[in-house]
Amino acid sequence: GEDVEQSLFLSVREGDSSVINCTYTDSSSTYLYWYKQEPGAGLQLLTYIFSNMDMKQDQRLTVLLNKKDKHLSLRIADTQTGDSAIYFCADAGKIDMRFGAGTRLTVKP
């Protein structure tokens, strides 16, 4: 099946920028998503980007999409300890959604 891949771990210092990367294989993906999962909780939609866009900014979050390389990234500016969580990249095909394995972001004070 189609894959979504992302690195498993990222550690940054408080106040630095975090960049979480993701690659996907399905060229028919219409929407690409970033979800955040805090400990003991379900997934919360952070932001999404439509496949005909290449960038979307939402406060501290910037999503970049390189459709040619099928590469998606999430940049968190001024990362805070409250941003520590697992971040999932997901792409939506015709009728289903595929998730990456999740990147565990650790923010050190």
Next chain:
Amino acid sequence: EAQVTQNPRYLITVTGKKLTVTCSQNMNHEYMSWYRQDPGLGLRQIYYSMNVEVTDKGDVPEGYKVSRKEKRNFPLILESPSPNQTSLYFCASSSTSGRAYEQYFGPGTRLTVT
């Protein structure tokens, strides 16, 4: 409050004892789905439903059943649970119009099969 609820949140059971995990949403969403989350594997879809009485297999349907008799409910049934079904399960729902596939997730059910 718009939400997806799951019950129970935690369950420990023994091999072969049938169980049902309930899922309910109050947003009148057409699409509902079940996922399992395992370390290093992310979320894998078990079953999904596009509407009442319409269900289909996801990536890992073996050992699971679902039903969609009402729009708001989408229970997950394990007829004969086995230890390899020990996992964290999430139910999700979305509207199939507007922002398609923007899924709302329940809080999760942690299942342990011994």
